[in-house]
Amino acid sequence: MRLLVTTALALTLPATAALAMGEGTCSAGKTLTEGTLTIATGNPAYYPWVMNDAPENGEGFEAAVAYAIAEKMGFEAENVTWVRTSFDEAIQPGAKNFDFNMQQYSITPEREEMVDFSLPYYTSAMAVLTTQSVVDAGADATLESLKGLKWGAVATTTAIPILNDVIQPESDPLLYNDNADVNAAIMAGQIDAALYDLPTALYLSAVVVEGGALLGQFPAEQSERPDQFGLLMEEGNPLKECVDAALTELTESGELAAIEAQWLAEATGVPVIE
Amino acid sequence: MAETTATGRPAPALTRREAYEAGVRRRSNRIALISTVGVVLAIVLLVPLAPGWEAVQTAFFNGRVFAATFPGLLDAFLLNVMIFAWSAPLIALTGLAIALCRDARAPALFPLRLFGIAYTDVFRGLPVVLVIYIIGFGVPGLGLPRPWNSPYIWGTLALVLVYSAYVAEVIRSGIDSIHKSQRSAAASLGLSDRDTMRYVVLPQAIRNVVPANMNLFIALQKDVALLSFIGPVEIFRQAGVYKSLYANFTPYVGAALIFLALTIPATRYADYLMNKQNRERS
Numbered sequence: 001m002r003l004l005v006t007t008a009l010a011l012t013l014p015a016t017a018a019l020a021m022g023e024g025t026c027s028a029g030k031t032l033t034e035g036t037l038t039i040a041t042g043n044p045a046y047y048p049w050v051m052n053d054a055p056e057n058g059e060g061f062e063a064a065v066a067y068a069i070a071e072k073m074g075f076e077a078e079n080v081t082w083v084r085t086s087f088d089e090a091i092q093p094g095a096k097n098f099d100f101n102m103q104q105y106s107i108t109p110e111r112e113e114m115v116d117f118s119l120p121y122y123t124s125a126m127a128v129l130t131t132q133s134v135v136d137a138g139a140d141a142t143l144e145s146l147k148g149l150k151w152g153a154v155a156t157t158t159a160i161p162i163l164n165d166v167i168q169p170e171s172d173p174l175l176y177n178d179n180a181d182v183n184a185a186i187m188a189g190q191i192d193a194a195l196y197d198l199p200t201a202l203y204l205s206a207v208v209v210e211g212g213a214l215l216g217q218f219p220a221e222q223s224e225r226p227d228q229f230g231l232l233m234e235e236g237n238p239l240k241e242c243v244d245a246a247l248t249e250l251t252e253s254g255e256l257a258a259i260e261a262q263w264l265a266e267a268t269g270v271p272v273i274e
Numbered sequence: 275m276a277e278t279t280a281t282g283r284p285a286p287a288l289t290r291r292e293a294y295e296a297g298v299r300r301r302s303n304r305i306a307l308i309s310t311v312g313v314v315l316a317i318v319l320l321v322p323l324a325p326g327w328e329a330v331q332t333a334f335f336n337g338r339v340f341a342a343t344f345p346g347l348l349d350a351f352l353l354n355v356m357i358f359a360w361s362a363p364l365i366a367l368t369g370l371a372i373a374l375c376r377d378a379r380a381p382a383l384f385p386l387r388l389f390g391i392a393y394t395d396v397f398r399g400l401p402v403v404l405v406i407y408i409i410g411f412g413v414p415g416l417g418l419p420r421p422w423n424s425p426y427i428w429g430t431l432a433l434v435l436v437y438s439a440y441v442a443e444v445i446r447s448g449i450d451s452i453h454k455s456q457r458s459a460a461a462s463l464g465l466s467d468r469d470t471m472r473y474v475v476l477p478q479a480i481r482n483v484v485p486a487n488m489n490l491f492i493a494l495q496k497d498v499a500l501l502s503f504i505g506p507v508e509i510f511r512q513a514g515v516y517k518s519l520y521a522n523f524t525p526y527v528g529a530a531l532i533f534l535a536l537t538i539p540a541t542r543y544a545d546y547l548m549n550k551q552n553r554e555r556s
Contacts, residue, residue, distance in 0.1 A: 088523075091333070091517075091522070092333065092523075093330045093333040094329060094330075110519055111519075114333065150420075152505065155511055155514050155515050156518035158519070160519070173507070174505030174507065175502070175511050175514075176504075176505060181503070184411045185411065185504070187415060188411055188414035189414060189418070190504075
């Protein structure tokens with residue numbers, strides 16, 4: 001079914017895009033290569049943001065959003081190229097090898113000073129990933145109980161300020177390079193719980209971590225500084241206004257919400273941490 | 275020349291040869307000074323002319339980010355110092371034990387010798403990061419209860435395994451550098467093999483390899499940062515956290531400065547020891 005939808009989408013793309021390209025679009029002369037939109041993602045790109053580490057298929061939330069934005073900006077699907085970058089490459093000074101970079105970058109005022117972000121395309125809840133044995137040992141979705149756990153997180157994420165400011169665990173959290181290392185530490189029993197964005201946590205608990213469980217979530221509405229994902233661009237990139245216009249259009253038409261509903265699992269079953 | 279002044283005679287007028295040599299020395303000093311100043315000026319003046327200099331400056335040498343993150347980095351550095359402090363003695367002892375294994379001469383102890391060779395070959399051949407991953411995640415994964423699965427314990431073990439292999443090789447080279455006649459002399463005095471090693475060979479061998487081992491410990495001080503791969507938030511990891519929060523590389527520069535503040539004096543001291551040793555030998 002999903003395949004059908006995306007194929008249909010891919011087939012209709014060229015027709016609409018060709019129309020748009022004709023009338024001197026916003027992005028003319030602003031992309032890295034004229035007539036091509038170069039989008040960066042992570043290496044590897046993770047489920048459910050990109051399916052099977054293959055963004056060019058347009059499957060997965062971020063891949064689908066990327067092609068939708070490209071379409072609004074007037075690029076045909078075959079005129080979208082993908083490159084891979086790490087976080088560090090994305091923020092290094094100097095010329096970038098992408099028009100925009102899409103790998104769950106949280107928009108923060110500190111980061112805004114160094115790079116440009118588009119309008120947000122997703123607002124994420126944070127969720128607590130743990131294992132069934134920790135839950136069986138009596139951990140529950142209250143801050144009191146969470147404080148006593150041994151925490152881990154990926155060092156490059158905005159989970160760390162939330163961990164330190166909201167949960168304030170009793171022992172210092174352990175930090176890791178990537179999801180795989182956090183999972184290894186959970187499975188080795190070195191940490192009880194880890195803080196992730198909700199879609200990632202749902203995936204990890206269901207598929208990757210043996211006996212994984214979601215203890216609870218911090219809904220975005222409750223947070224003072226909700227975790228909003230934006231497209232990262234070089235500081236002062238003139239393409240920003242085109243990307244923002246495309247995103248506004250997608251948000252207002254409800255297309256963005258539809259893509260979210262299609263790719264990001266329902267999270268209503270996860271208890272809310274007060 | 276040192277001897278003439280040491281006798282207390284007033285320094286005689288320079289010979290023509292000495293005057294010529296002094297002139298050559300002054301000339302080369304002048305050239306060295308000019309070329310150093312030239313290079314430094316070129317760097318200071320030319321680098322900022324590069325079109326991307328401003329971007330590099332905000333990304334790597336950002337005063338505001340530096341001020342905001344430096345205290346946190348210093349705090350995290352304490353953990354590096356602690357890990358180093360408990361690893362170093364363990365490494366020294368293990369390294370010595372392995373070196374002695376490799377030097378076991380009795381035929382019955384051949385398995386020990388074999389073990390020593392295999393140990394140094396394996397652990398000198400493996401990247402430190404790999405050993406840290408395998409031991410830091412692998413051993414606790416066997417199902418050890420807390421606190422015995424702590425990354426500090428197993429990370430330290432990984433460092434000890436790798437570094438003791440290097441230290442063992444250095445100590446062995448020290449043992450080999452002691453002339454055979456020393457052992458023969460000890461034997462003729464009636465010392466056992468064990469006592470020969472304990473009282474004759476090792477005291478000389480260890481003294482010979484102190485500078486080389488200093489270098490290893492300076493390297494260890496930096497490699498402690500690799501423990502961050504398995505969880506501990508030491509200075510390098512803390513800098514990485516700041517880097518991603520501020521989208522700025524300045525915290526790494528701060529961390530580098532803290533490392534240098536420790537390693538440069540240590541390196542100078544190692545050089546001083548090495549020069550002193552060379553002077554004593556010649």
